[in-house]
Amino acid sequence: MSQDRIGVLRILWTSAVALLLTIAPLPTALNVARPDWILLLLIYWTLNAPLRAGLSYAWLCGLLMDALVGDMLGEHALAFVIIIALTQRFQLRLRIFPLLQQAAMVLLLIWLYHFLIYIIGGIAGEHISSWLRWLPVLVSALLWPVLVSILDTVNRLSK
Amino acid sequence: MTSFSSDIRPIIGRGPSLIARALFLAAISIALMVADHRYQYLDSVHQGMSVFVYPVQWVADLPSRITHWIYDTFEDRERLRTENEALTAALRDANLNLQTLAALNEENRRLRELNEAVANVTDKHMIARIMRVDLDPLRHRVLLNRGQVDGVYKGQAVLDTHGIFGQITQVGRYSSEAIMISDPEHAIPVRINRSGLRTIAEGTGSTDKLNLPFLTSEADIKVGDLLIASGLGGIFPAGYPVAEISRIERSPSETFAMVEAKPLALLDRDYEVMLIWYQPAEMETFTDPNRKASPASATKPRKPS
Structure with missing residues (x-):
C-alpha cells in the first residue's frame, strides 16, 4: 500500500524544508514573487497521502505559518483548513487529472487562499492593495508541475 | 502518483x-x-509558538551570519586601517560635539528641574541584530535576534544611530518582530524641530518615504525641516530624529498640503539596531507651580472636581 510507504517522517522533513523556503532571504524582486511552498506541499500530501496529512496537519502548519510570518494567530490556519478541506473533497478527482489541468486547479486553490488572507487582513484593518500581492498565485501554479515531479522522485527513491 | 489503491479510508x-x-x-x-x-x-x-519556529529562523539566517563571519575574519589589513582612521576621526568630532552638548544638557537639566518636569532618560540600551529572514514582502517588518530572555517588551522603541527605526510588535522567546516606521500600518507622533509644530508621520510602504497627512496648506514647514519624535504616546523618546521633509505640495484649493519626509534611519541597509529602555516623561508629574507653595497639598488626596 502506498499509504504505508509515505512515512510520517518524509512529510515532516519536507514540511520543514518548505517552512525554511518560506522565510529564506531572497532579493526583494524575487521575494515578492515567493511561491506558497507550505500550501503547495500540503496540497501535494493531501492528494497523495490523505490519511497522514489531513486537515489537522494543515491547521497545525497554518499555526506555524502564523507564528513565522503572520500578524495574528489563526489567520493562515483558517485559510489552510478551508483550502485543504476543498482539496480533500475533490481529492479523488484531482489526482487523476493530467498535470496541467491539476496546475490549473492549484492556481484556483492558491488564488482562493490569497483571497481569504486578503479578506481576513481587510477585516483586521490592513490595507495593502498592491497588485503585487497576487503574484505568488501565478508563480505557485507554475511551480506545481516541478514540485510534483520532485516529490514523486523522492517518493520513488525512498521506497 | 495516480494509483487508486491509496484511498483506503474505511x-x-x-x-x-x-x-x-x-x-x-x-x-x-x-x-x-x-x-x-x-x-x-x-x-x-505567541511566545510559546516562537520557540518552535526559532530553529527555522535560525537556519534561514545562517548563510548571512556565515558570510558576515568570513567577511570579518578575512577582511584585509589596509581596509581595517583606513576604517580605523575614519572611525577615530569621527569619534574625535563626536567627542567635540559632546563637550558642547554636556553643557547644554546640564543647562537643560537645571531648567527642567525648575519646571519640575522629568526629562526622558535612557536607562539602558542593547544592540540587536536584524536576522536575514524574509517576512511578508509587502509589510515592513524585521526579525531581531533579541527576545523575552533579553527583556524585550511589546511596544519598545527601536533606533539606529541616525534616527528612529521602529517599534517591537511581537516578542518571542529568543527573537522578536519589529515594525519599521515606513510600514503602511505605522504612524509616529512627530514635531517639526524648527517650528515646534506637532503632527503625525505615517508609513507609506516605501523605505524612503513617510507621509504627513495632517498638515494644512498654511502650516509653517519647509523642505529640509527636521522631524523629531514628540514623545506623545510614550513609545518613542522625545527629541530623537525621525525624518527630514523632502517634498511639499501646496494647492490653494486643498485644505491639507501634501507633505513627504525621508526617514533618517537607514531602514533598508541596517544590520544592527538599538533597543532602548527608558522612562518616558509622565504627564502626571507635571504640577502646578502655584501649588508648590503649600507642601501639605501634595500629601493630601485631591478631591476629584
Missing part, C-alpha cells in the same frame, strides 16, 4: 465528516484570531 467508523472537522478547526481559528487581534490575550501563546 467506510464504517470514519469519524466526523470532512465538513464537520473543517468547520470545527475553522471555528477554533476564528476564535484564536479574535482573541489575538481584538483582545491581545495570546502574547504568551
Whole structure:
C-alpha cells in the first residue's frame, strides 16, 4: 500500500524544508514573487497521502505559518483548513487529472487562499492593495508541475 | 502518483465528516484570531509558538551570519586601517560635539528641574541584530535576534544611530518582530524641530518615504525641516530624529498640503539596531507651580472636581 510507504517522517522533513523556503532571504524582486511552498506541499500530501496529512496537519502548519510570518494567530490556519478541506473533497478527482489541468486547479486553490488572507487582513484593518500581492498565485501554479515531479522522485527513491 | 489503491479510508467508523472537522478547526481559528487581534490575550501563546519556529529562523539566517563571519575574519589589513582612521576621526568630532552638548544638557537639566518636569532618560540600551529572514514582502517588518530572555517588551522603541527605526510588535522567546516606521500600518507622533509644530508621520510602504497627512496648506514647514519624535504616546523618546521633509505640495484649493519626509534611519541597509529602555516623561508629574507653595497639598488626596 502506498499509504504505508509515505512515512510520517518524509512529510515532516519536507514540511520543514518548505517552512525554511518560506522565510529564506531572497532579493526583494524575487521575494515578492515567493511561491506558497507550505500550501503547495500540503496540497501535494493531501492528494497523495490523505490519511497522514489531513486537515489537522494543515491547521497545525497554518499555526506555524502564523507564528513565522503572520500578524495574528489563526489567520493562515483558517485559510489552510478551508483550502485543504476543498482539496480533500475533490481529492479523488484531482489526482487523476493530467498535470496541467491539476496546475490549473492549484492556481484556483492558491488564488482562493490569497483571497481569504486578503479578506481576513481587510477585516483586521490592513490595507495593502498592491497588485503585487497576487503574484505568488501565478508563480505557485507554475511551480506545481516541478514540485510534483520532485516529490514523486523522492517518493520513488525512498521506497 | 495516480494509483487508486491509496484511498483506503474505511467506510464504517470514519469519524466526523470532512465538513464537520473543517468547520470545527475553522471555528477554533476564528476564535484564536479574535482573541489575538481584538483582545491581545495570546502574547504568551505567541511566545510559546516562537520557540518552535526559532530553529527555522535560525537556519534561514545562517548563510548571512556565515558570510558576515568570513567577511570579518578575512577582511584585509589596509581596509581595517583606513576604517580605523575614519572611525577615530569621527569619534574625535563626536567627542567635540559632546563637550558642547554636556553643557547644554546640564543647562537643560537645571531648567527642567525648575519646571519640575522629568526629562526622558535612557536607562539602558542593547544592540540587536536584524536576522536575514524574509517576512511578508509587502509589510515592513524585521526579525531581531533579541527576545523575552533579553527583556524585550511589546511596544519598545527601536533606533539606529541616525534616527528612529521602529517599534517591537511581537516578542518571542529568543527573537522578536519589529515594525519599521515606513510600514503602511505605522504612524509616529512627530514635531517639526524648527517650528515646534506637532503632527503625525505615517508609513507609506516605501523605505524612503513617510507621509504627513495632517498638515494644512498654511502650516509653517519647509523642505529640509527636521522631524523629531514628540514623545506623545510614550513609545518613542522625545527629541530623537525621525525624518527630514523632502517634498511639499501646496494647492490653494486643498485644505491639507501634501507633505513627504525621508526617514533618517537607514531602514533598508541596517544590520544592527538599538533597543532602548527608558522612562518616558509622565504627564502626571507635571504640577502646578502655584501649588508648590503649600507642601501639605501634595500629601493630601485631591478631591476629584
